[in-house]
Amino acid sequence: MGKQRPAGPDKVKFALEAAGQALFEFDHASGQITWTDVKSAMSILGIDTPETISASQSLLSFMQPEEVMSRENALRNAFENRTSYTIEYRVSTGRHPMRWIEERGSWMKIAGDWRLIGMIRTIDEQKNREARLSYLAAYDEQTGLLNRPRIRELLKDEIDQASQPTGVSAYLLVGIDRLGGINSDFGFEAADEVIVEISRRLRSKLPTQHTIGRVAGTKFGIILRGACRDSIRNTCYSLLNVVREKVIETNSGGVAVSVCIGATELENDVTTAETAMARAEAALDKARQIGQSSWSSFSENTDIVSRRQRNTEMSDVILTALNERRIFIAYQPIISEPGAPHRKFECLVRMEDPDGEEVSAPAFIPAAERLGLVHLLDRRVLDLATQTLRKAPDIKLNVNISWETVKDPVWADGYLAQLRANREVTDRLTIELTETQVMDAVESSVEFIAEIKELGCRFAIDDFGAGYTSFRNLQALDIDVLKIDGSFITGVSSSRENQLFVRTLLDLARNFGMKTVAEWVDNESDALLLKGLGVDYLQGYYIGKPERYPPAIYGDRADAAGTKAGKTLSA
Incomplete structure (x- = not known):
């Protein structure tokens, strides 16, 4: 038979001690502090003698002078306005390291006298975490x-x-x-x-x-x-x-x-x-x-001229490819289990050069962003994706959108208008933005995400883990899917560090009710381990390479379409 839990006041004391907190009552007239549990208070404050924490003035002597004044102001305001207060301050006894304390409380009238009822707890771990995030925000x-x-x-x-x-x-x-x-x-x-x-x-x-x-x-x-x-x-x-x-x-x-x-x-x-x-x-x-x-x-005379020439040439290449319908989608499958049928795909933009050869996105997307043409590519990919969704009613698609499109009100409105025109298929569409792009301007991202979700789309953060996302931002963004950055997935079955990182991200996603996708899955061992860890979906070359005409979408026409691709471009 287990030990019986404490009851009454002892139960409160037990709960506070377990939570690393200490409750106190302060009599302003006498300057005396009464603690529910003196030992817990001593441990939290780093003080060795119980006498020291029973007198208000003694306790204040361990605080920083400017923080003593801030605390007094907070207590005075709470008394005058009959409200509660929350403050943070540092204490140091000399024999113990400086530690951060959070204090919460309010004034209560007891037997005709006003007493301060409060509670303290250590927040060193929280402060260290905040300092770490602050450091990473400014330093490599x-x-x-x-x-x-x-x-x-x-x-x-x-x-x-x-x-x-x-x-x-x-x-x-x-x-x-x-x-x-x-x-x-x-x-x-x-x-x-x-x-x-x-x-x-x-x-x-x-x-x-x-x-x-x-x-x-x-x-x-x-x-x-x-x-x-x-x-x-x-x-x-x-x-x-x-x-x-x-x-x-x-x-x-x-x-x-x-x-x-x-x-x-x-x-x-x-x-x-x-x-x-x-x-x-x-x-x-x-x-x-x-x-x-x-x-x-x-040098203005040399570099800027050559850059303008390169920009003009690349601009012509992209615009010509758009006009001649040589921008197309390669579909890469996303599955829930190894061997599962392909019913969900990510749309990867590709270009076909005049000779019929495929050109991958890194060869032209950066230039399109620099030249202000990427919104045209985003719109073309969305157009192709919605056509595919109409053609294949049991298929779901993910499409990427560039931050350049999201942050420009005119381009963003045009994109949203295109979604409104295709409301009958938006419930099978997931819009992806990379983590670093989203976190660079959270407020703008929140507004755009809210609008696409109102139109029936789901929202995914791509390359998650590559940046530094706070819990507050995750809550604000209303994310449906986290796609774990592929650098943590490749070789995960033989890397304990990556396994630990993936577990942490999975726990984070579960706490926020988000689904997870592991990218860059390129072997069976990694796939089985990731499913064992609880990843919802898998994507990568082991699952399937990007294809222009996957059978799951084009059926028996896939082989014929592939043969015809070099002769007749798709609309």
Whole structure:
């Protein structure tokens, strides 16, 4: 027979102790504090003697002076307005580490006297988690440098102050040469060590007034302040030399490395951080054309002209493909169990070149986003998807939409209008946005998601786990499906770290009532393990490769349609 639970006041004491909380009563007239459980209060506050926590003044002496004043104001306001209060403060006894306390309470009239009835608990874990998330919002975890969003913010601030003597004079983009070859020759761990060491070397050569951050996997952004043209050139040479002068020792052996640098001066026509970053990128491209360990400065006469030419050419390619109906969908199956029939697919946009060859999305989507044409591709994919849903009434489809379309009110309205015109099939349609895109502007995302769901669509976050999503944002977004980033799925059956991460994401999804999809499933072992862990759906080459004419949609016509594809383009 188990132990009997405490009853009455002892039951309250037992519950509070189990929850790491302590209840107290404060008599303002005498300044005395009475605790329901003195030992729990001592443990929470990190105080060794019970006498210390029975007097209000003694207890306040362990708090930070500014927080004592804030607490007094909160108590006074609660008394005057007859409301409850919640405050947070730090306590330290000297012999114990500083700890964070949350206090809640309200005033009550007992036997004619006003007494404060309150409760305290430790919130160190919560504060540490908040500090961690705050750090990740501004810093790159691997190198400890500022991340791209933070560099962009600082660059914007400095550009706004460019007329002042301390304003920005230049922005540098440093790219590691042939890191892919290092990955291939030495392994990913060695490549990671190279990235960290290069970041350390670059930082060591920069005076404190300059700022460095990691703005991409193999690139670092540097804000130079108060530098003349000669000093910009000298800084570039110094950075090139400090990287290449010594071999980087890794666990896989010594690796000789170099970098290229693109520089742009912050002149009067540079009014945004995006312009500065784009010019530095163009200058870096030019430096790489020169060769390894080279640098180049942005030139309006050369780089901008060539970029305009490239943009014009790619714009013509995309628009011609749209006009000639050479944009099509490759359907990749999403299934609930290995071997299950294919009834659900993700629509992957493809282009057919004039010779009939298939062109994958990475070859033209980035250019379409840069040129403001991606909304046309989004609309075309949606049009093709709704045609397929009408043709195959037992099929469900997922379509991706770009953030460029969502954030532009005109383009977003056009997309929503197209959904309204196809209300009879929207209940079989799931719209996908990547996690990093959604979290960059949660408020805009919430509005768009609400509108597509009103039209009957479901909403999925793609590449989940690649960014840093808060619980508050997950609640706000009304997500139906989380698609776990493929980097955590590949080889999951042999990686305990990835298994732990996937379990955590699955628990998170269950708590919010969301379905889960594991992408990049490329072998039976991974598929079986993922289903064992509780993943709802599987997607990847093991399940099925993307096909233009899958039999589940086109039936007996699939083979004929595939043969005909090179001769007659689908509408």
